[in-house]
Amino acid sequence: MEARARVYAEEAIRAVGQGDVPLARTSIAQAYEADHKIAPLIDAVYLACAEIEDDGEVGTATWDTLADAVAGSDLLAVVEDARC
Numbered sequence: 001m002e003a004r005a006r007v008y009a010e011e012a013i014r015a016v017g018q019g020d021v022p023l024a025r026t027s028i029a030q031a032y033e034a035d036h037k038i039a040p041l042i043d044a045v046y047l048a049c050a051e052i053e054d055d056g057e058v059g060t061a062t063w064d065t066l067a068d069a070v071a072g073s074d075l076l077a078v079v080e081d082a083r084c
Contacts, residue, residue: 001073005035010078012041013066016048017082021037024049040069 001009008031013022028045031038044066048058061079 001038002035002073005031006075008034009038009070009075013046013070013075013078015081016045016052016066017084018051019057021052022051025052041066041075042049044069 008027012027012031014025015021016028024045028038028042032042044062048062048066051058051062061084063079067076067083070076070079
């Protein structure tokens with residue numbers, strides 16, 4: 001993952017953890033602009049944002065989807081930290 005994309009991806013994941021839908025969507029779009037290889041993460045962030053809007057929180061299954069989208073990278077620690 002490109003360095004700039006990683007910074008934006010981290011910001012998007014943390015925004016999901018804080019329930020900040022606009023920031024999460026903006027940040028993940030910027031991450032994608034920097035590196036198109038992060039498509040699975042984009043889908044997971046958008047799913048999480050939809051859950052926040054509909055239910056007020058992100059469900060366990062969606063957190064697991066976010067973790068799967070970044071599996072094998074150090075972004076997994078960011079997901080686990082934001083999940084708490």
